[in-house]
Amino acid sequence: MKRGIKHYIIYGGVAPVMRVLTGLNDRSALTALEMMGLDILVRESIDVVDVYGEWGLVVARMGEEEYRRLLSMGVKAEPEREYRLVGAGSGLPWNLAMIGWSRDLPYTGRGVTIAVVDSGVDPKACGLDGKVVYAKSFVPGEGPEDLHGHGTAVAYVAAGSDDKYGGVAQDAKVASLKAFFKDGTSLDHIILRALHETLNLDVVVVNMSFGGPGGPDAPLSRAANMLAARGKVPVAAAGNDGPERGTVGAPASGELVIAVGAVNKQRKVTDYSSRGPVDGLIKPDLVAPGGDRRGLVVSAKPRDAPPIGPPVDDCHVGVVGTSFAAPHVSGAAALLYEATRSIVATRDAILNTAEDLGEPKEAQGRGLLRIDRALGQGQKINGGVEVAASFLGLIGLAAVPLLGILSAAAREAKIERLRTLYRTGQITYTQLYLLYQRGEITLEELNKILR
Amino acid sequence: MSYVKSGDKYIARGVEGLDVVVVENGAGGPDEIPLNRRLILTVEKTEVVEKLKEKCDVLDVLDFGGEVFVVLAPGPKSVKAAFSTPGVKRVDVERIYRLHEKGD
Numbered sequence: 240m241k242r243g244i245k246h247y248i249i250y251g252g253v254a255p256v257m258r259v260l261t262g263l264n265d266r267s268a269l270t271a272l273e274m275m276g277l278d279i280l281v282r283e284s285i286d287v288v289d290v291y292g293e294w295g296l297v298v299a300r301m302g303e304e305e306y307r308r309l310l311s312m313g314v315k316a317e318p319e320r321e322y323r324l325v326g327a328g329s330g331l332p333w334n335l336a337m338i339g340w341s342r343d344l345p346y347t348g349r350g351v352t353i354a355v356v357d358s359g360v361d362p363k364a365c366g367l368d369g370k371v372v373y374a375k376s377f378v379p380g381e382g383p384e385d386l387h388g389h390g391t392a393v394a395y396v397a398a399g400s401d402d403k404y405g406g407v408a409q410d411a412k413v414a415s416l417k418a419f420f421k422d423g424t425s426l427d428h429i430i431l432r433a434l435h436e437t438l439n440l441d442v443v444v445v446n447m448s449f450g451g452p453g454g455p456d457a458p459l460s461r462a463a464n465m466l467a468a469r470g471k472v473p474v475a476a477a478g479n480d481g482p483e484r485g486t487v488g489a490p491a492s493g494e495l496v497i498a499v500g501a502v503n504k505q506r507k508v509t510d511y512s513s514r515g516p517v518d519g520l521i522k523p524d525l526v527a528p529g530g531d532r533r534g535l536v537v538s539a540k541p542r543d544a545p546p547i548g549p550p551v552d553d554c555h556v557g558v559v560g561t562s563f564a565a566p567h568v569s570g571a572a573a574l575l576y577e578a579t580r581s582i583v584a585t586r587d588a589i590l591n592t593a594e595d596l597g598e599p600k601e602a603q604g605r606g607l608l609r610i611d612r613a614l615g616q617g618q619k620i621n622g623g624v625e626v627a628a629s630f631l632g633l634i635g636l637a638a639v640p641l642l643g644i645l646s647a648a649a650r651e652a653k654i655e656r657l658r659t660l661y662r663t664g665q666i667t668y669t670q671l672y673l674l675y676q677r678g679e680i681t682l683e684e685l686n687k688i689l690r
Numbered sequence: 691m692s693y694v695k696s697g698d699k700y701i702a703r704g705v706e707g708l709d710v711v712v713v714e715n716g717a718g719g720p721d722e723i724p725l726n727r728r729l730i731l732t733v734e735k736t737e738v739v740e741k742l743k744e745k746c747d748v749l750d751v752l753d754f755g756g757e758v759f760v761v762l763a764p765g766p767k768s769v770k771a772a773f774s775t776p777g778v779k780r781v782d783v784e785r786i787y788r789l790h791e792k793g794d
Contacts, residue, residue, distance in 0.1 A: 358789065389789045423789040427730050428750060428761040430787060435752045451787035458730045458759055458782050465754035476790040489785070511792050529792075547791060560792035682756055 246288065246319040247306055249297040332404050333504050334396075334528035334536050338567060339611030340407060346614060348408025348573035353397050354442040354471075355566075356433045357390030357449070358423065359383050360415035361541030364391045365554035366399030366406065373414035373440060377433045378425070386421040388544035392558050393448045395539035397566035398573070404537045404555060407570025407610070414442050419449065427458055434462050438469055443576045443585075446569040447475040447496075448562035453489030454518050455686070460493035467495035468675065468682055472572045472582050474499060476561035477523040478513030484601055486513040487522040494689045495672075497572075497586065498522045500604065501529020501564040508602040512561055515601040519690045522601075525593040527608040529564035536563045571610045578614060583676075587669045588613040654680065658688045723769050728784040731760040731772055738777035745771035 286300040298319070301309075309316050331341070352372060361384065362371035371394070374383040385391045394413045399406035418433035419425045430449075437445050445466055453460060463473040473493070477500040480486035491498035491513075500512040500523035509531050515522035530536040535557025540546050548556040568589060575585040592613040593606035657680070660666045668689075675685045723729070728749065733739065739751050739760055747763035761784075762768035772781045 387789070389791055392791075419787075419789055423791070425787045426728070427782070427784045427787075428728055431730070431752050431759055431761070432750065435754065438754070448791075449787050449789045451785045453785060456780075457785070458732070459785075459787070461732070461757050462752075462754055462759065465757050469755055479790050479792045489787075531792075558791065560790050562790040562792075565790075 244300055244302050247299055247301060247309075247316050248319055249299055249309070250315040332537055333534055334530070334567065335405070335407065337502075337504075337506065337528055338407075338571070338607065339609045341611070344574065344610070344614065346574040346577045348398060348411030348570065348577055351408065351444070351573040351576050352412040352414050352440070352442045353394075353408065353444045353446060353566075353569050353573055354414045354416055354437045354440065355390055355394045355397065355446050356416045356418050356430065356437070357385075357393050357446070358387035358419040358421075359385035359390045359417035359541075360394040360413055361385045361391045361539075361543065362415075364395065364539040364541050366395050366401040366404070366539050367391065367413065370394075370398055370400070370411075370413045371415055372412045374417070375415070375436065376417040377429050377436070378417055378420055379429075381417070381420070383415060383417050384543050385415075385417070385541040386544050387419065387423055388541050388547040388556075389419070389423060389448070389562065390415060390417065391541040391544075392538035392547060392556065393446060393562060393566045396536065396563050397444075397446060397570040399539055403552075407567055408573035411570065411573040414440055425449070430459060431462055434459070434466060437466060437471060442471065443582065444472045444474060444569045444572045446566050447473065447490055448560075448565045450476060450478045450488040450491055450513075454492045455494055455520065457489035457492070459490035460496065463490040463493045464495045464682065464686075467493075467582075470582055472569075472576070472585055473497065474565050474569045474572060476565040477501075479511045479560050479562075481508075481512045481514050481602075482510045484514045485517065487515050487517050488513070492517040492520065492522055494520060494686050497524045497568055497589065498604070499524070499561060499565040499568045499608075500526040500602065501561045502526045502596070502603075502607060503529070503531040504534025506596060506607065508596070508598050512564075512602065514599075515604070521604060523604040524590060525568070525604045525606060525608055526596070526602075527564040527567035529561050530557070530559045532559070535559055538563065568608055571608055571613060574610060575613055583669050583672050586672075587667065590668070654684050654687060661688055723783055724764075725766055725769070726764050728764055729762040729768050729772050730782040730784055731762060731778050732780040732782075733758050733760055734777045734779055738775060741775050741777070742771050745775065 288298045288300055360371050376383045396406045398408045398411040398413050400409035416433040418430045466473045473496045475491035475496050475498050477487050477491050477498045487498055490496055501509045503509050508526055528536055537551050537555050538558050540554055540556045546556040548558040550556055571589055572585050575588050579585055590605055592609050594609045595606040596603050674680045736758055742748055746767040749763050750761035752759045
């Protein structure tokens with residue numbers, strides 16, 4: 240083979256004639272090429288590889304010299320272009336490509352801060368330089384530095400930014416609330432303090448990549464619910480106790496907490512990802528890339544801790560777990576909030592646009608996080624509260640504002656009615672949440688409706 | 691005072707205002723609460739905290755604006771206070787949490 244020989248696309252531009260080429264033998268094909276004025280290919284002994292009559296294209300192999308000669312003779316041609324599957328070789332890490340993330344998204348999390356309640360975050364780790372705007376330790380006797388490595392990796396997936404890999408909300412900031420000891424464990428009273436502190440910070444999203452025993456009534460689940468009630472988006476890892484059913488713990492089991500399970504590179508819910516349901520609630524709420532041995536999520540490694548996974552290079556490590564699925568959603572929430580300025584719209588857009596992977600609800604929840612779809616919906620419902628209010632009018636709930644002055648029996652009946660409407664899909668979570676925000680229903684009633 | 695088990699909950703009898711008590715992490719009832727663990731109480735309102743402070747060591751009060759959590763020091767005084775103070779809605783034995791990385 241001559242050096243430099245490549246495939247070229249030659250445009251016949253005579254579609255009706257080309258159409259007859261399909262399926263013809265060589266002699267007929269040569270005749271047809273002559274009819275098209277492309278008999279030059281024959282004369283130049285160019286290797287015709289394929290003729291696509293339907294599209295008016297000829298694929299031929301030749302060297303650069305022959306190609307230039309064709310051009311000089313007025314033949315329209317160009318070198319074959321290179322295409323890649325999105326995600327397979329698009330230059331994006333698989334986990335970002337899978338959720339519909341791209342470098343062209345109109346939102347990057349600018350102006351949004353994500354609270355990472357974890358083992359601390361190294362502010363100088365790869366991709367996190369300049370992002371950590373707040374750092375405090377709630378762990379007795381320890382400073383805010385990440386001595387474990389987990390928090391840094393989580394923060395990177397949510398908001399890391401570097402040329403090589405990177406996270407979801409690359410212009411978002413990070414508030415690090417260290418609540419876990421070096422050995423990766425913690426206790427209610429420490430975590431409660433950290434969660435409570437987020438109420439005093441200008442953070443929109445609270446990422447909780449940890450868990451323990453307990454259902455929706457456990458202290459951490461209820462505390463995380465209250466974050467939602469106070470204008471935050473609480474996101475929690477579902478846990479790594481699958482594939483048994485009913486293994487989602489606290490705080491992921493909180494009704495208003497977005498619980499995130501894990502899928503692998505093959506878009507399958509991983510065995511380890513915890514399954515619902517929890518006390519009648521569908522959990523997890525959705526899934527995102529958490530990886531497994533066949534495909535790790537690449538994240539950052541802190542300077543002060545040993546790597547928590549196989550090193551990828553000097554400052555990146557491969558990690559696995561629902562811990563790293565959750566910050567995909569937290570990052571997405573930052574993008575959605577930047578787009579909508581509404582936590583209700585943010586939450587709804589994330590949940591309502593998840594891609595159904597065809598797996599059981601107890602494994603996938605609503606499906607796979609899809610940022611591209613969520614941003615599409617988020618922009619449509621920008622100003623979601625107003626939109627939700629108009630929905631309320633449409634479904635004939637004009638009497639709902641009277642809830643506050645109804646008798647106990649009538650109120651109970653109204654709550655039951657809302658419950659039925661929710662279960663039959665006639666009203667959405669957004670609308671219920673709006674009622675809660677307006678003080679028309681209590682958190683307890685909201686929980687009752689959602690169950 | 692006595693307790694009636696209802697599912698995983700213990701309903702306290704004989705104390706006005708003391709509603710539902712939940713005992714977890716292996717304790718079979720209020721009498722089996724480990725004395726070396728903190729208690730996380732959910733209380734109706736912050737006034738309850740003052741009553742608790744008279745009876746035991748209150749380590750922390752965290753008001754989330756709808757849920758008030760009170761952290762009590764480990765020990766028998768705390769257990770007694772938790773189960774005898776009106777306005778206490780719920781008692782949890784402090785749990786241990788772990789980061790959700792998949793190590794193996």
